[in-house]
Amino acid sequence: xxxxxxxxxxxxxxxxxxxxxxxxxxxxxxxxxxxxxxxxxxxxxxxxxxxxxxxxxxxxxxxxxxxxxxxxxxxxxxxxxxxxxxxxxxxxxxxxxxxxxxxxxxxxxxxxxxxxxxxxxxxxxxxxxxxxxxxxxxxxxxxxxxxxxxxxxxxxxxxxxxxxxxxxxxxxxxxxxxxxxxxxxxxxxxxxxxxxxxxxxxxxxxxxxxxxxxxxxxxxxxxxxxxxxxxxxxxxxxxxxxxxxxxxxxxxxxxxxxx
Amino acid sequence: xxxxxxxxxxxxxxxxxxxxxxxxxxxxxxxxxxxxxxxxxxxxxxxxxxxxxxxxxxxxxxxxxxxxxxxxxxxxxxxxxxxxxxxxxxxxxxxxxxxxxxxxxxxxxxxxxxxxxxxxxxxxxxxxxxxxxxxxxxxxxxxxxxxxxxxxxxxxxxxxxxxxxxxxxxxxxxxxxxxxxxxxxxxxxxxxxxxxxxxxxxxxxxxxxxxxxxxxxxxxxxxxxxxxxxxxxxxxxxxxxxxxxxxxxxxxxxxxxxxxxxxxxxxxxxxxxxxxxxxxxxxxxxxxxxxxxxxxxxxxxxxxxxxxxxxxxxxxxxxxxxxxxxxxxxxxxxxxxxxxxxxxxxxxxxxxxxxxxxxxxxxxx
Numbered sequence: 001x002x003x004x005x006x007x008x009x010x011x012x013x014x015x016x017x018x019x020x021x022x023x024x025x026x027x028x029x030x031x032x033x034x035x036x037x038x039x040x041x042x043x044x045x046x047x048x049x050x051x052x053x054x055x056x057x058x059x060x061x062x063x064x065x066x067x068x069x070x071x072x073x074x075x076x077x078x079x080x081x082x083x084x085x086x087x088x089x090x091x092x093x094x095x096x097x098x099x100x101x102x103x104x105x106x107x108x109x110x111x112x113x114x115x116x117x118x119x120x121x122x123x124x125x126x127x128x129x130x131x132x133x134x135x136x137x138x139x140x141x142x143x144x145x146x147x148x149x150x151x152x153x154x155x156x157x158x159x160x161x162x163x164x165x166x167x168x169x170x171x172x173x174x175x176x177x178x179x180x181x182x183x184x185x186x187x188x189x190x191x192x193x194x195x196x197x198x199x200x201x202x203x204x205x206x207x208x209x210x211x212x213x214x215x216x217x218x219x220x221x222x223x224x225x226x227x228x229x230x231x232x233x234x235x236x237x238x239x240x241x242x243x244x245x246x247x248x249x250x251x252x253x254x255x256x257x258x259x
Numbered sequence: 260x261x262x263x264x265x266x267x268x269x270x271x272x273x274x275x276x277x278x279x280x281x282x283x284x285x286x287x288x289x290x291x292x293x294x295x296x297x298x299x300x301x302x303x304x305x306x307x308x309x310x311x312x313x314x315x316x317x318x319x320x321x322x323x324x325x326x327x328x329x330x331x332x333x334x335x336x337x338x339x340x341x342x343x344x345x346x347x348x349x350x351x352x353x354x355x356x357x358x359x360x361x362x363x364x365x366x367x368x369x370x371x372x373x374x375x376x377x378x379x380x381x382x383x384x385x386x387x388x389x390x391x392x393x394x395x396x397x398x399x400x401x402x403x404x405x406x407x408x409x410x411x412x413x414x415x416x417x418x419x420x421x422x423x424x425x426x427x428x429x430x431x432x433x434x435x436x437x438x439x440x441x442x443x444x445x446x447x448x449x450x451x452x453x454x455x456x457x458x459x460x461x462x463x464x465x466x467x468x469x470x471x472x473x474x475x476x477x478x479x480x481x482x483x484x485x486x487x488x489x490x491x492x493x494x495x496x497x498x499x500x501x502x503x504x505x506x507x508x509x510x511x512x513x514x515x516x517x518x519x520x521x522x523x524x525x526x527x528x529x530x531x532x533x534x535x536x537x538x539x540x541x542x543x544x545x546x547x548x549x550x551x552x553x554x555x556x557x558x559x560x561x562x563x564x565x566x567x568x569x570x571x572x573x574x575x576x577x578x579x580x581x582x583x584x585x586x587x588x589x590x591x592x593x594x595x596x597x598x599x600x601x602x603x604x605x606x607x608x609x610x611x612x613x614x615x616x617x618x619x620x621x622x623x624x
Contacts, residue, residue, distance in 0.1 A: 056508055058433060085511030095502035098621035099524040109510035112520040146622045159506070166510055 002029040002200045003069040003086070003169040005050060010064030011229075012045055012054060019045050021229035025219060032196050034211035034238065035204045037221030038253070042230030043204050044092075046221065047172050050202065051087035052080040068170070085109075088168035092175040094155035096147030096162070103143040105158055106130060109166035125165050133161035134191055153184025160191065164199070171195065173203040177210065189214050208254060212242050220250045285337055292330060292350075299326035323354060367602065374599025377592040383600075387556035387573070392580040392590045399597050401558040402573040405473060406604070408562045409552070409569060410542050412477035413484055418534050420481075421488025428489070429496040430518055447486035455482040456547025464551065471553040473562030476569070479547035488537040495529030496522060528619040535612030539605045545571035570601040 005027040012020040020042040027033050035043040048054040049062050052073060066073040073083050096105045106126045110117055117125070126143065130136040135157040139150070147158055156176060163171060173192070177185040192201060192214045205211050211218050219235040234247045245251045288294075303322035312318060327350050335343035382398040390397030424444070428437055459479045463469060499522050507517040523530070553566035554576050568576075577594035580587065 051509065053505065053509060056505060081511055081513050083511075084509055088511075089505075089509035091502060091506065091509075093502055095500070095506045097503060097506070097521060097525070099521075099527075108507070109512065112507060112510070112512045112516050114516065148621065162506075162510065 002198065004029045005170065005200065005202075006065075006067040006070075007050075008065040008067065010046075010049065010062060010066060012042065012049055013059075013061050013063075014057065015059035018229040020221075021231055023232040025232060025235055027200060027202060027217075029200050030196060030198075031216045032192060032201045032203065032214050034215035034218045035202065035221060036206075036208060036211050036218060036253075037230070037233075038223070039206075040226075040230070041221040041223045043219075043221045044174050045230075046232075047174055047202060047204050048089075050170070050172055051089055052083045053089060055080065085166060086168055087170040087172060088163040088166065089172040090156070090160050090163050090174065090176050092178055094152060094159050094179070096150070096155050096158050098146070098148050100147055101144045102139050102147050102150070102158060105147040106161050106165050108162055129161040129165040132164060132191075132195070133157045134187055135161055151184075153180050153187065156180060156184065156188060157191070160188070164195070168199070170200045170202070173201065175204050175206060178206060185210070208242075212238060218242070220245075220247070220253065222249050222253070284339065284342070286342075287334055287337055291333065295330040295333060296326050299323075299329055327351065327354070370595060370599050370602055373592070373595035374597075377596035378599075382593075382596060386558045386568075387593075388558070390556070392587055395589060397593065399570065399573055399593070399600060401556065402568040402570045402597060403600065404558060404560060405552070405562075405567040405569040406542065406571075406601070408560075409473055409477045409480060409548075409567070410538055412474055412562060413480035413541060414534070414538050416478065416481035417484035417537070418488055421485050421537065422492045422530060422534070424485070424489045425492035425496055426518060426522075428493050430514070430522070444486045444489045447482075448490065450483070450486075451546075452479070452483055452544050453546040453550075455479045456550045458482070459547065460550045471551055471566055472564055473552055473559070473567035476548045476552035476567075477562065479551055480541040480544055483544060483547075484537050484541050487540050488534060491533030491536060492530055495526045495533055498529060499525045525621060528616040528621075531619055532612045532616045535608050535615070539608045539612075542605055542608065543571055543601050545575065548572050549575075570597050570604070573597040574601070 005025075007023060007025045007027075010020065010023050011018060012023075023046060025033075035047060037043050045054060049066060050073075054060045054062060062074060064074075068083075068086065072078070096102075097108055100108060100111075103126055104111060106129050107117075107122050110122065110125070127136060127140075130139065135154060138154060139145075139158075142149075147155065150158060156179075160176070177188050180188065189210065192203065195201060203211075203214065215238045217236065218238045218241040220233045220241065221230050222233045223230040234241065234245055234250045236245070241250060242254060245254065251257075299322045302325050303318045306312070306321060307318040327347065330350055331343050331347045334346040338346075381396065383403070384400055385396070385398035386401035387397045387399075388401070424440065428440060431437075432440065456476075456479045459475055459482070463475050463478065464471065469475070503521055503525060504517055507521045508514070512520075548569050548571065552569060552572070554572045555566040555568050556576075557568075559565050559567045574594045574597045577590040577597065580590045
């Protein structure tokens with residue numbers, strides 16, 4: 001089931017460099033939250049701490065608390081592998097596994113992890129996941145073709161199918177549409193709206209119209225200057241952020257007067 | 260500007276008569292390199308007869324230098340400084356290519372011509388047992404068996420170590436220990452093969468008081484193979500995009516399973532190539548085998564007991580059987596035959612590597 005996320009006063013580091021300082025946020029279950037902000041402000045980094053992907057980068061570490069339904073992701077004894085099973089992720093660049101077919105890509109989470117599901121169960125998972133990512137009709141006749149044979153937009157939807165096939169509670173999306181044309185972008189935005197019924201979704205985007213279209217709440221990140229840590233400036237209802245933000249920096253960024 | 264008239268005519272824009280285009284520069288005619296080449300050869304031949312040079316090497320290199328000088332100077336006078344530099348660099352690069360390829364072709368051609376004359380079914384199916392240097396016949400079966408066994412044993416020892424070390428360096432290695440491993444692998448790449456042979460000789464043969472045997476040579480070959488395999492495999496693993504590892508982690512897959520199921524299959528094509536190239540690298544190694552394996556004219560299938568023949572050692576043995584300075588056609592032909600077989604073996608390994616790599620490459624269609 002979808003879960004809520006509470007981040008409490010988190011600092012994020014790359015080795016000694018403080019990338020994000022003192023960020024706190026409460027994300028409700030079954031909602032879409034958008035992270036916006038200029039490049040390098042730490043919004044992708046902040047997204048990656050929500051499923052402990054930040055520590056994959058050498059020197060990456062976090063202080064503070066990230067609670068998933070009240071359970072601290074960084075508590076003692078927590079296995080990052082289990083965290084990532086609960087909190088799925090879709091990346092900026094579509095990255096289907098090049099050695100696998102479309103079918104195998106969708107069930108990669110089970111297949112690579114060595115799950116003992118039988119063929120019938122896997123068939124069901126593939127069909128369901130592809131249907132929910134709006135890709136089924138396009139690929140149902142060629143499930144055994146390589147995942148890399150699809151177009152960029154289809155590949156990204158394949159990656160979304162792969163992420164939801166393992167039934168996470170939260171879905172993180174790191175600029176999922178930045179490499180896609182407007183039609184594929186629209187397909188993925190529609191998909192996000194549909195997926196909201198089942199998942200808690202957090203999306204990083206550079207496209208402010210996109211944030212306004214798909215999200216319920218929006219967080220604006222900013223940094224004071226080069227070498228300074230990024231900060232969470234404002235977090236509120238999307239409608240309020242885009243019409244009547246309380247912070248001056250947010251208003252400048254939204255209206256394009258920034259910098 | 261004084262430019263040759265044909266270039267000037269070409270430079271005129273059709274619609275605007277007598278107006279010179281800024282975009283079209285003067286060019287040498289298409290035949291210029293050939294003309295310069297012919298001129299250089301003629302000049303060199305003239306110098307040769309004039310200065311009474313004997314032999315052809317000096318004339319050849321004089322012609323090559325003259326060619327570069329003539330073409331660059333001609334280009335400079337007509338086309339200007341930038342084009343002249345381009346001509347100079349192009350000529351230099353092309354002659355380097357020819358300089359690199361000519362010895363290679365000569366060696367392969369010579370081995371081919373000399374070696375193929377002795378090839379027959381018997382040559383591949385018989386040993387040298389009982390065949391004296393003055394007798395016709397005999398073959399390299401015993402040496403082929405030895406080389407294949409030794410290379411196989413060396414590969415079985417070295418490739419797992421090499422690939423696992425590469426996985427450690429790419430996926431886990433951080434800090435000083437990984438740096439030290441990389442450093443020592445680099446140092447080992449440059450270790451002369453006789454040193455590896457000496458090492459095994461001291462520790463295995465002297466240490467345990469054993470007679471030379473095949474597997475001892477295979478261990479020395481493995482020592483030579485490991486660094487080649489590590490370096491090549493490391494490069495191949497580094498080519499696997501970070502994205503794929505992250506995609507796998509994000510699905511809740513443990514790191515070791517990510518390596519086994521995502522990284523290795525994606526890099527498989529490159530790993531096969533790197534492994535077979537490492538094998539090819541040691542297949543012709545001779546020095547450690549002199550110490551560790553010895554040579555025998557008989558067929559010995561057992562790599563763990565007694566001397567074994569190998570192809571490079573057979574070349575050495577047959578050439579050594581010349582009586583004094585007079586050549587012996589029979590042993591020499593067999594030596595060339597063994598050398599050609601060794602070259603063909605390496606060739607087959609290389610072609611095989613490419614074919615396997617193509618089969619293992621991720622498909623996009």
